[in-house]
Amino acid sequence: MFPQTGKSFDPVLIPKALRDAGFTPTAIVVVVDGTLIAEGEFLTLDVPGLDHSFVLAGGAQADALRKRTDLVGKKIRVAGKLHPSHADRPPGLTVESFEPLREDGLGLGGRMVLRLLRGRI
Numbered sequence: 392m393f394p395q396t397g398k399s400f401d402p403v404l405i406p407k408a409l410r411d412a413g414f415t416p417t418a419i420v421v422v423v424d425g426t427l428i429a430e431g432e433f434l435t436l437d438v439p440g441l442d443h444s445f446v447l448a449g450g451a452q453a454d455a456l457r458k459r460t461d462l463v464g465k466k467i468r469v470a471g472k473l474h475p476s477h478a479d480r481p482p483g484l485t486v487e488s489f490e491p492l493r494e495d496g497l498g499l500g501g502r503m504v505l506r507l508l509r510g511r512i
Contacts, residue, residue: 405473419473421484424492427456429463436469436484443482447471450485466492 409416423445425438434457435444447456450471456462471485 420470420487421473422468422470423484424466424468427462427465427467429460434463436467445469445482445484447486448483449474450487452488453486456486456489462491468492 405419409419423436423438425436425445427447428435428437428444434447436447437444447453447469456469468490469484469486470488472487474483474485
């Protein structure tokens with residue numbers, strides 16, 4: 392799923408859009424490239440073209456990412472499950488896996504890959 396050039400979309404609306412299209416996923420797993428930002432006690436992922444950053448919370452690798460202070464301000468790739476919000480912040484993403492991206496821009500370049508899961512995870 393890629394926003395049109397010069398346009399953005401709100402990831403908070405993804406679950407509703409999927410339900411409206413007739414899908415009933417038990418989870419929405421995304422792979423997202425963006426810049427890791429530390430905002431107080433929260434880590435967020437700033438993705439070009441999106442209306443909101445993702446709050447990174449929960450997941451198998453969340454604690455490992457929190458310890459990687461060397462990645463703050465750098466481009467990373469995160470795979471995780473989309474959740475609607477964390478505290479009073481817009482959308483969240485669990486951290487099931489992450490990896491630093493090369494500084495030369497190779498990778499998805501701020502794009503998001505969406506996978507729908509049905510049944511058990």
